[in-house]
Amino acid sequence: MNESTTSGVSAALRNLPSIDELLRSAAAGDIRREAGERRTAEIIRDLSDSLRGELIRREEIGVEASRAELFEKILRAANSAWHSEKEKRTRRVINATGVVIHTNLGRAPLSPAAITAVVGEAAGYCTVEYDIDAGKRGKRGERSESLLCQLTGAQAALIVNNCAAAAFLVLTVLARGREVVISRGELVEIGGDFRVPDVLSRSGATLREVGTTNRTKLSDFAGVLNERTAMFLRVHPSNYRITGFTEMPSLCDLATIASENNVVLYEDAGSGALIDLAGYGLSGEPLIAESIRAGADVVSFSGDKLLGGPQAGLIVGRRDLIESLRRDPLYRALRVGKLIYAALEATLESYARDNAETEIPVLRMIAADAEHIDARVTEFAKKLSDELPAGFNVSVIDGRSVIGGGAGPDIQPATKLLAIKGKGFSAVSFERRLRLGTPPVIARLRDDLVMIDLRTVNPNEEEELLFALSAAAGRSA
Numbered sequence: 047m048n049e050s051t052t053s054g055v056s057a058a059l060r061n062l063p064s065i066d067e068l069l070r071s072a073a074a075g076d077i078r079r080e081a082g083e084r085r086t087a088e089i090i091r092d093l094s095d096s097l098r099g100e101l102i103r104r105e106e107i108g109v110e111a112s113r114a115e116l117f118e119k120i121l122r123a124a125n126s127a128w129h130s131e132k133e134k135r136t137r138r139v140i141n142a143t144g145v146v147i148h149t150n151l152g153r154a155p156l157s158p159a160a161i162t163a164v165v166g167e168a169a170g171y172c173t174v175e176y177d178i179d180a181g182k183r184g185k186r187g188e189r190s191e192s193l194l195c196q197l198t199g200a201q202a203a204l205i206v207n208n209c210a211a212a213a214f215l216v217l218t219v220l221a222r223g224r225e226v227v228i229s230r231g232e233l234v235e236i237g238g239d240f241r242v243p244d245v246l247s248r249s250g251a252t253l254r255e256v257g258t259t260n261r262t263k264l265s266d267f268a269g270v271l272n273e274r275t276a277m278f279l280r281v282h283p284s285n286y287r288i289t290g291f292t293e294m295p296s297l298c299d300l301a302t303i304a305s306e307n308n309v310v311l312y313e314d315a316g317s318g319a320l321i322d323l324a325g326y327g328l329s330g331e332p333l334i335a336e337s338i339r340a341g342a343d344v345v346s347f348s349g350d351k352l353l354g355g356p357q358a359g360l361i362v363g364r365r366d367l368i369e370s371l372r373r374d375p376l377y378r379a380l381r382v383g384k385l386i387y388a389a390l391e392a393t394l395e396s397y398a399r400d401n402a403e404t405e406i407p408v409l410r411m412i413a414a415d416a417e418h419i420d421a422r423v424t425e426f427a428k429k430l431s432d433e434l435p436a437g438f439n440v441s442v443i444d445g446r447s448v449i450g451g452g453a454g455p456d457i458q459p460a461t462k463l464l465a466i467k468g469k470g471f472s473a474v475s476f477e478r479r480l481r482l483g484t485p486p487v488i489a490r491l492r493d494d495l496v497m498i499d500l501r502t503v504n505p506n507e508e509e510e511l512l513f514a515l516s517a518a519a520g521r522s523a
């Protein structure tokens with residue numbers, strides 16, 4: 047180590063600005079307004095410490111780093127550190143993937159009416175548990191529950207945090223310490239760590255598997271009945287299908303032997319549907335009203351899958367059973383808050399006035415046919431071609447969207463995709479730039495093309511998407 051370098055490093059260290067000086071700068075003031083005093087000081091101290099280490103190791107910074115340069119460097123780093131910290135909050139994105147119920151992107155986007163109910167009615171003080179007429183404490187969730195009864199024909203309803211919580215509550219309260227009979231073909235994993243055998247064992251119930259993976263008969267259920275049998279459990283396999291040589295007893299036939307033997311028939315319908323979606327190819331989804339009519343004692347399903355509302359676990363069924371779920375202390379731990387009730391009521395009201403298909407975003411997206419999407423995407427592609435720098439190629443190609451959320455895994459609605467190919471940059475880098483923009487645009491990648499599916503893009507987001515695409519193209523050209 048020669049002498050001039052050594053003294054150079056210590057000069058650089060001597061030039062390191064003090065934390066106080068840094069905090070007094072205008073740039074630190076900008077961070078402080080958002081991050082607060084304490085967090086700003088922490089960020090700046092951390093960066094200053096690591097810069098000191100860097101200077102000592104004589105890495106990166108030349109020996110002649112001036113005070114002004116170091117000052118600038120730390121504040122620039124602090125700004126970008128705060129920026130990336132801030133971006134970790136829950137942020138709005140444009141979903142251009144064509145996956146309608148995208149679990150990673152928050153499943154169902156709320157309807158305008160549901161958003162208004164959350165923001166305008168429930169966010170502040172509200173009547174979540176207050177009876178205006180009586181001027182005293184009211185019943186939580188009364189409106190949601192009565193709408194669910196109207197829409198499904200069930201006697202009673204109860205709402206918990208999600209469908210996994212619903213299954214756990216039902217099994218714990220109605221089958222703990224006793225046997226639950228289920229077909230081997232329905233011992234499935236739904237994804238996101240929901241495994242039927244695990245939920246069953248955590249609830250304290252004993253699993254009694256019957257039949258085989260592909261075929262289970264009514265006599266298989268009847269054959270294992272004993273004094274410890276609490277329940278017959280049907281689970282909708284959701285994102286999994288057994289096809290070919292298969293057999294399952296109907297809910298109706300199971301209901302008959304269940305009631306004869308004083309056994310509860312419970313169906314975990316998963317996504318479930320409140321209206322018939324067979325016209326969109328979704329004939330595999332249980333209609334909740336039909337399950338109730340067929341004699342299921344309890345049915346549970348998600349609020350944010352095909353229903354198109356907020357995250358919630360909806361339980362409907364026989365009054366005596368629902369009331370015993372409500373009385374259990376576990377329900378208190380799994381209940382939902384006022385924001386969820388408000389969004390759910392507004393969503394269910396769309397169904398009650400028969401406007402779900404036009405008002406609920408997921409249903410509208412599923413219902414959009416390829417021709418309608420073609421018209422939108424062709425118009426969009428024209429505008430985009432005018433915006434993009436030379437060398438970019440925009441085309442409209444045939445593709446498939448995905449329903450998602452475990453519904454209709456074998457249904458992939460035809461769509462028209464916008465395929466973008468740039469010159470001199472990879473699709474991977476373009477896709478990344480879209481993701482890192484504001485708002486982030488989540489697109490698909492295929493064959494070195496970036497694919498945009500307008501099925502999942504709200505028409506009022508198109509202008510923003512256009513801007514995001516041209517900004518990303520400008521930066522990557």
Ligand SMILES: *Cc1c(COP(=O)(O)O)cnc(C)c1O
Nearest residue numbers: 208209210236284316317348452
């Ligand atoms: C999705 C699903 C669940 C879990 O629902 P969440 O609302 O995500 O908790 C449970 N059971 C079935 C059959 C499902 O499809």
